[in-house]
Amino acid sequence: MEILDAIKNEKMIKGYKLSVLPDDFYAKAVKHINELKGQRWNISDVDSIEYSIRTDKIRTAIRVLHDLITKRTAKIVNLCFDGANRENVGVTLEEKEFYDEISKLIRNWREKYTAQIVTKKVLRSVIE
Secondary structure: OOHHHHHHHHHHOOOOOOOOOOOOHHHHHHHHHHHHHHHHHOOOOOOOHHHHHHHHHHHHHHHHHHHHHHHHHHHHHHHHHOOOOHHHOOOOHHHHHHHHHHHHHHHHHHHHHHHHHHHHHHHHHHHO
16 A cells, blocks of 8 residues: 555544554555665766656655654544554554553553542542
């Protein structure tokens, strides 16, 4: 799947749903960008149109990949906040660790402050 196709698909899906990406999407995207860089290095004339075209393709691929990561990160955080099951949301293998860490942070934060709220309520009821 091309990087441009991936961002188009991600933008088409509204809400917090994730588009389906291959499990190794990010590794392939980085490999693709590195291949584009390698192709550019094979061009000796840095003032040539071909060199400029390759440079533009690299910049576009990096920008689009960054946009995709930003969009999917926001969706994943929202899915974690809602307590969605990781197996049912469509994260890639590469995103699973991130999903698990964010879920853990949210769960721990909720437990910590819920416990404080409950403790304060119990103390108030005892005092009153």
